[in-house]
Amino acid sequence: MDRLLNVMTILSLVLMAVVLFSVRRSHIRVEYSVSWLGAALILLVLSRSPGALYWIATELGLTDPPLALLILVFCIFLVVIYRLSVVISDLKDANIAMAQRLAILEFQLQSLNEKQ
Amino acid sequence: MRRATQSNRVMILIPAYNEEGAVADVIREVNQVMPNVPILVTDDASRDDTYSRAKSAGADVLRLPHHLGLGGCVQAGYKLAFELGYDYVIRVDGDGQHDPKYIPALLDVLRKTGCHMVIGSRFYQNNGAHTSTVRAIGIWVFRLVLRPILGKPVHDPTSGFVGVNRDTLRVFTGSFPLEYPEIEALVVLQRKRFRFEEVPVRMRKRKAGRSTITAIKSLYYIIHVLLGVFVNILKFEGRRRKE
Numbered sequence: 001m002d003r004l005l006n007v008m009t010i011l012s013l014v015l016m017a018v019v020l021f022s023v024r025r026s027h028i029r030v031e032y033s034v035s036w037l038g039a040a041l042i043l044l045v046l047s048r049s050p051g052a053l054y055w056i057a058t059e060l061g062l063t064d065p066p067l068a069l070l071i072l073v074f075c076i077f078l079v080v081i082y083r084l085s086v087v088i089s090d091l092k093d094a095n096i097a098m099a100q101r102l103a104i105l106e107f108q109l110q111s112l113n114e115k116q
Numbered sequence: 117m118r119r120a121t122q123s124n125r126v127m128i129l130i131p132a133y134n135e136e137g138a139v140a141d142v143i144r145e146v147n148q149v150m151p152n153v154p155i156l157v158t159d160d161a162s163r164d165d166t167y168s169r170a171k172s173a174g175a176d177v178l179r180l181p182h183h184l185g186l187g188g189c190v191q192a193g194y195k196l197a198f199e200l201g202y203d204y205v206i207r208v209d210g211d212g213q214h215d216p217k218y219i220p221a222l223l224d225v226l227r228k229t230g231c232h233m234v235i236g237s238r239f240y241q242n243n244g245a246h247t248s249t250v251r252a253i254g255i256w257v258f259r260l261v262l263r264p265i266l267g268k269p270v271h272d273p274t275s276g277f278v279g280v281n282r283d284t285l286r287v288f289t290g291s292f293p294l295e296y297p298e299i300e301a302l303v304v305l306q307r308k309r310f311r312f313e314e315v316p317v318r319m320r321k322r323k324a325g326r327s328t329i330t331a332i333k334s335l336y337y338i339i340h341v342l343l344g345v346f347v348n349i350l351k352f353e354g355r356r357r358k359e
Contacts, residue, residue, distance in 0.1 A: 096184055096294065100192040103158075103180045107196065111117060111176075 004066050008047035008073075015040040032087070035080045042076055117154055117176040117200065125203035126153050126223060129193040131186060132210030133160040136169050139210045143173035146208060146216045156196065157210065160189035166210070186276075187294035194292065198285040206279040214277040218317040222279040225313050232284045232310035233302075235270070236277030236317035250334045257338060258299055261345060266306050271314055273299045284310060299341050303348040 019036045022028040028036075046053055046069060057068035120127070128146050132139050139157060146155055157170040161183040170177045178196055180189060190207060197205045204226055208214045218236055225234045239255075251274070258273045276298055280288065287308055293300035305312065 096188045096191075099181050099184060100188065100195055103178050103192055104196050104199070107117070107176070107178050 004069070005047045005050065005053075008043055008069065012040045012043035012047060015043070032084070035083050039076045039080050043073065046072060117156060117196075120201035120203065124153065125201075126150070127197045127200075127202040127205050128153055128155045128219070129190070129197065129205050129207045130155060130157045130170075130175065130210045131160065131189045131193060131207065132157055132162065132166050132170065133183070133186075133189065134162045134164045134166060135210040136162070136165040138212040139166055140169045140173040142208065142210055142212050142214075142216070143170060143175045146219070147174065149216045149219055156193055158189045158193040160184055160186070185295050187292055187297035190297060191288060191292040191294075194280075194285050194288045198282070198289050202285070203282045204279060205285060207276060209276050213319050213321065215318060215320055218277070218315065219279075221315050221317075222277070225315050226279045226281055229311075229313055230281075231313045232281055233305055233312040234279040235272060235275050235312060235314045236319075237272035237275055237314040238317065238319050239271040254334065254338050258341065261342065262299070262302065265303060265345070265349065266312075270302065270312070273302060275317075275319075277317060277319070293344055296337055296341050296344075300344040300348055303345050307348065307351060 016037060019028065019033050019040065023030055023033045046056075050065070053065045053069055056072065057063070057065040060068055060071070062068050062071075128150060130139065130142060130146070135142075143155055143157070146153075155175040156178055157166075157175045158178045159167045159170065159180065161180050167177055167179055178192055180192060184192070193207075194205060204223060206219050206222055208216060208219065214236065222234045222236055225231065255272070255274055259270060262270050262273055278298070284305065287304065287310070288301070291304055293304070302312065
């Protein structure tokens with residue numbers, strides 16, 4: 001149990017460091033780093049609070065606190081991935097509309113040039 | 117390309133992706149059947165010579181900056197047609213499978229019945245259509261699913277040989293399925309209570325190039341389309357509740 005929690009602590013710190021480094025290098029925009037940093041922070045707090053973990057496991061009807069931690073990790077990243085899917089879908093819609101608009105404007109410009 | 121005029125309200129739309137081997141013949145055939153009707157090829161960022169072949173054959177070409185897929189490509193053509201004021205657009209695929217000699221029949225039904233969309237159907241009135249087994253099973257499934265949704269049978273829901281009027285153009289410029297659009301488009305129209313008709317046509321084998329729907333993609337295609345239909349039904353229910 002302790003070893004697992006220590007591993008989770010290290011993983012959450014590594015995740016934070018990677019995200020912050022990526023933001024600094026402009027690989028991730030600040031608004032999209034919030035989900036990852038939030039997820040990493042929740043993991044860090046849970047991994048350093050065995051009492052909270054025991055309480056959550058009891059509430060979930062689980063006898064094994066590490067299993068509760070794994071379920072929580074799964075749920076947190078599910079939310080992050082879902083949020084990113086929404087963002088990607090919006091971006092794709094905007095990208096398609098922009099590509100179509102660009103093509104139409106280019107077409108009309110070319111038609112005007114041919115007329116002159 | 118000129119704007120629609122009083123005497124000419126019809127445009128032919130040819131979506132094409134890597135169709136250098138067929139697109140010029142398709143344009144020439146359309147020109148023979150429908151002389152003086154503007155032809156717009158929407159080139160979905162082909163990597164081959166589709167653009168220049170279509171230009172040389174006398175068509176106007178709307179060239180997309182990057183590959184959008186069939187739905188995005190067709191929708192771009194619909195958007196331009198709508199902006200230029202056209203009342204009717206007939207879509208003919210750039211691979212040569214759709215015989216342009218049926219275009220007048222599609223147009224005739226659009227004009228005379230006042231329906232919003234007309235589908236060139238391989239299976240309507242048993243005109244002896246042939247298709248692959250996998251595709252035939254898919255079409256059978258889609259017919260079964262669409263029958264209660266549309267309130268009437270549709271014989272060839274996967275046909276891309278379609279004509280639309282201006283009301284439909286307006287709808288499609290705002291909402292058009294992006295992948296495998298034919299079946300979902302029917303549900304989009306049903307949400308607006310639009311009518312469609314079918315016209316019997318014979319389809320030919322593609323002249324060149326390869327179909328975008330390979331055997332491996334067939335299962336994905338069926339699941340994707342069924343999911344798309346289901347999502348569109350959810351939107352339909354939401355709209356009715358608001359009303």
